[in-house]
Amino acid sequence: MKNRRNTVFDYHIHSEFSDDSTEKIINIVEEAIKKGGKKICFTEHKEFNYPDKDIEFNLDYEGYKREFERIRSIYGKKIELYMGVEIGVQAGEKNIQEIIEYTKEHEFDFILASAHCLEGAGLYGMDPDVKNLDNLFAGYFREMLDVFKHFNDYDVVGHIDLLRRYFLEAQTHELGESKEVLRELFAHIIQEGKGIEINTGGLFYDSANINPTLDILKLYKEAGGEIVTIGSDSHIAERVLSNYEKAVDYLRSAGFEYVTTFARRKKEFHRIK
Numbered sequence: 001m002k003n004r005r006n007t008v009f010d011y012h013i014h015s016e017f018s019d020d021s022t023e024k025i026i027n028i029v030e031e032a033i034k035k036g037g038k039k040i041c042f043t044e045h046k047e048f049n050y051p052d053k054d055i056e057f058n059l060d061y062e063g064y065k066r067e068f069e070r071i072r073s074i075y076g077k078k079i080e081l082y083m084g085v086e087i088g089v090q091a092g093e094k095n096i097q098e099i100i101e102y103t104k105e106h107e108f109d110f111i112l113a114s115a116h117c118l119e120g121a122g123l124y125g126m127d128p129d130v131k132n133l134d135n136l137f138a139g140y141f142r143e144m145l146d147v148f149k150h151f152n153d154y155d156v157v158g159h160i161d162l163l164r165r166y167f168l169e170a171q172t173h174e175l176g177e178s179k180e181v182l183r184e185l186f187a188h189i190i191q192e193g194k195g196i197e198i199n200t201g202g203l204f205y206d207s208a209n210i211n212p213t214l215d216i217l218k219l220y221k222e223a224g225g226e227i228v229t230i231g232s233d234s235h236i237a238e239r240v241l242s243n244y245e246k247a248v249d250y251l252r253s254a255g256f257e258y259v260t261t262f263a264r265r266k267k268e269f270h271r272i273k
């Protein structure tokens, strides 16, 4: 169904340039136009020292740029297209150094910084000690905080409570002591002028949840957070812009009046009321 709203954006999309997608950029763009999208941003995976050697999440930057620009030259008048990246953030001096160098040397419209690992292991397929869930959350938030204390060349933090997507026990976990670490993380992000995202991708997984949960989104708001992007985390064309209206309602219910987009690393706020 075509969305008639003027502020229809998707700032988290994967195509075949991500190691876990085979979708063509052109299919995604055509689908987004059909749905009434105004601005969409590709956020292809780029990991550094990803622990699973079968899938490294390297990014063919030149190939990506070439295809993106080719498609933009065809469709750019019908929809605003942006070239972003989802960089994997992992603590550790070597990882952080590589991230800093990479973002310095490559140009993007938007940099989404996401933690897909915890203590050097991939979250996907991990079998954690769920009796200590709150420790797990605290460790996850702390690792991001460690990275962001040394690296600030990003715009938005991706799916900040991603643990909920992978571990069913984590879905309903109410943050205990880990909430303090999250407060610290939010204080840091906000002070640096960075934002967070509402990621609707989880609605398609077993977790059937938007990330983050509403209480976390409200916590970000209370901490003074204003920058929020909305993304589908789609890996196939048909999911681009999916559940966008749900995300807007969600944003509003946490007290926000604006949704954020980026172009050439500059943010723009759009009123959603």
Ligand SMILES: [Zn+2]
Pocket: 086, 114, 116, 158, 159
């Ligand atoms: Zn991600």
Ligand SMILES: [Zn+2]
Pocket: 012, 014, 086, 233
């Ligand atoms: Zn993603």
